[in-house]
Amino acid sequence: MNFKKKIVLAYSGGLDTSIILKWLQKNYKAEIITYTADIGQKVNKKKIINNAKKLGVKKIIINDLKNVFVKEYIFPMIRGHAIYEGVYLLGTSIARPLIAKDQIQIAKKYKAYAVSHGSTGKGNDQVRFELGYHYFGPKIKIIAPWRLWKLKSRSDLIRYAKKHKIIIPKDKKGETPFSVDDNLFHTSTEGKILENPKNSAPEYIFQRTISPEKAPNKATFVTIGFKNSNPTSVNKQKLSPAKLLSKLNNIAGKNGIGRVDLVENRFIGIKSRGIYETPGGTLLINAHRAIESVTLDKETMHKKDNIMPRYAELIYNGYWYSKERFKLQKIVDLKKKQVNGSIKLKLYKGNITIISRKTKSTAYSMKKVSFEENKTFNKLNVERFINFHKKKLK
Secondary structure: OOOOOEEEEEOOOOHHHHHHHHHHHHHHOOEEEEEEEEOOOOOOHHHHHHHHHHOOOOOEEEEEOHHHHHHHHHHHHHHOOOOEOOOEOOOOOOHHHHHHHHHHHHHHHOOOOEEEOOOOOOOOHHHHHHHHHHHHOOOOEEEOHHHOOOOOOHHHHHHHHHHOOOOOOHHHOOOOOOEEEEOOOOEEEEOHHHHOOOOOOOHHHOOOOOOHHHOOOOOEEEEEEEEOOEEEEEOOEEOOHHHHHHHHHHHHHHOOOOEEEEEEEOOOOOEEEEEEEOHHHHHHHHHHHHHHHOOOOHHHHHHHHHHHHHHHHHHHHOOOOOHHHHHHHHHHOOOHHHOOEEEEEEEEOOEEEEEEEEOOOOOOOHHHHOOOOOOOOOOHHHHHHHHHHHHHHO
16 A cells, blocks of 8 residues: 655664554554664664564665764764763763654655654653754654553553564563663663662673673773874774774773663653663773873863763753754864874773873973973962962952
8 A cells, every 4th residue: 555644763673663663554544664773783684674574664774874973973972071960971862863863864855744763751762852853854743652652561562562463572571671772882771670779780681791700800901092082093003983982892891891870860850770881982981081181271171071061961851953062062172183192091890090191282291290390380479379369268
């Protein structure tokens, strides 16, 4: 049957989005175009294509966005040292704006009147997706099934799937599975035993990091090179953005680095507990702060530190495309061309130690900092400096 109307669905190929696909077909009488963004998650293209075809989909789109994701989204965020509520490196948050942008471009290309996503009604992702949709396609309709349909539980979804002969993965029969999101930057795990904050996270849920106890008994050394504030090489080997992050993920993961257990405040007002793994990103943010310490002046560094909480909150809340985030990014990148050099890190059982900082920058002066007597720093000025600041105590 040829439908005149088209809807582009963000599709993973799993149970939830397959049910959404069927539900859209039944309730909107439209042709469904499935769209999958490959941003470094475990993509089973054969499974996606087979599952979509079984449900009658003719147009199945899978776009490789890994390099774009790292270069245009993760790297700018690393330059801003964005950390939400002290520990979260925003791995899920930063992925949604890119997916939303590309999904709208697909919708425009195929003249679809609507887009749809599989985010639940209690989560942050519905906000992040839809703010992106509004920014790039304000006239395109948004369909959010979890806020519209009558399916209220996992049991309802299983019954719906059986009724419409949708394949149900064995691990999803019975109890609710962990909710997992992954991309090249991170993996997040929520739900089940983790919902009670008194429960410790079981070791089997970790997917890309081994426990520090099981990490090698010998330290690993890694050198990250930077040019214009962006990482460009690992151990002097120049790599594309995606390959660079992938390599750092592997190195850090083997050393038990990048685990976070967080109870966070969601944008919509609910507290939630999640386990995050961001191995390569943890190395990058530590190395980037280290290279800035020897290349940027105090005023620039402190200004960046002052805006970081707000910058991180904007990303978390889905405001990547907002005027405020664009404004803060200009502050973050004001002197990025000065940030060049390399940082050597020592990795050992979950810990990161900075071994050396190398740069041609003159921001750090060995002459001024030296305890040896020199004429480049007038100590007599210090007393006047202290006397000036004493007045501010009153």
